[in-house]
Amino acid sequence: MRFWLLKSEPDVFGYADLARAGREPWNGVRNYQARNFLRQMTAGDLCLFYHSGTRPPGVAGVAQVVRAAYPDNLQFDPASSYADPRATPEAPRWSMVDVAPLLALPRLITLDELRTLPAWAASPLLARGSRLSVLPVDRAQVQSVLQAAGTTLPALDEPAAPAL
Template identity: 50%
Template sequence: MHYWLMKSEPDAFSIDDLRNADRAPWDGVRNYQARNHIAQMQPGDLFLFYHSSCKPPGLAGIGEVVSEPYPDRAALDPSNPYHDPKATEEKLPWKAVDVRYREGFTQLLSLEKIKTLAGLEGLPLLQRASRLSVMPVTAEQWEILVDAARAG
C-alpha cells in the first residue's frame, strides 16, 4: 500500500462531498508530475484529503483509492472545466482514479500547524514552490500527520 496527499478546493469538491458519494472520480489533474503519481496508484492506497485555496488550507480527512488508474475522459469534453484541447481519443494523456471516503477529521489540521510538526522535513507539501495537487507521502509522514489530525 502507498500513501498520498491529494488537494482539492473545498468549493469544487470537499471531504463532505466525498463522504456523500459512494465513490467519486478524482479527475481534472492537469500537471504531468501529479498525473504520474496518479498512474502509480492502486486500489487500497490511502490518501490525505487536503483542502486547498481556502482559509485556512489543511488536512480534512482520509480517502481510499478504489480503482486502477484510467484515462481521464473529462479532457475530451469541451463543456468540462478540465477540458484539454490537445487531447484526442488516440492521445489521452491524463489519468484519473476512483476514490471513496474513509474518515473525516473533527477539525482541519491547518497548514500552519503542519509546518510545526517534527519529522516532516521531506514532505513535498512543505517544499518551496511545491504546487502539486497529488504527491506521495511516506509511511512515517502519514503516521505523523494522521496522529496530529486525530488529536485535534
C-alpha cells in the first residue's frame, strides 16, 4: 500500500462530493509530474483528500484508490477544458484513477496545522509555490493527520509490508 495526497478545490469537487458519489474518477490532471504519480497508484492505495484554493486549506478526508491508472477520458473530449488535441486513444497523454471515500475527518486539518506536525517537515506540500495536485506522502504523515483529527484507520495499524 502506498500513500498519496490529492488536491481539489472544494467549490469544484470536495470530499463531501466524493462521499455523495461513492466513487469518482480523479481526472483533469494536466501536470506531467502529477500524472506520473497517478500512473504509480494501484488499487488499495490510500489518499489524503486535501481542500485547496479555499480558506483555510487542509485535509478533509481519506479516500482509497479503487481503480489503477487508465487514460483520462477528458483529453479526448473537444468540449472539455481538459481536452488535449495531441492525445489520441492509441497514444493517450493523460491518466486518471478512480477513488472512493474511506473516512471523512471529524475536522479539517489545516495547512497551518500540518506545518506543526514533525512528520510533515520535509513535505513538498509545505514548500512555498508548491502547486502539484498529486503528491506522494508516507505512512507517518497519514498517521499524524489522523492523530491530529482524533481518529484512526484500522488498515494503518497493521505493520507495513517489507519492501522488496
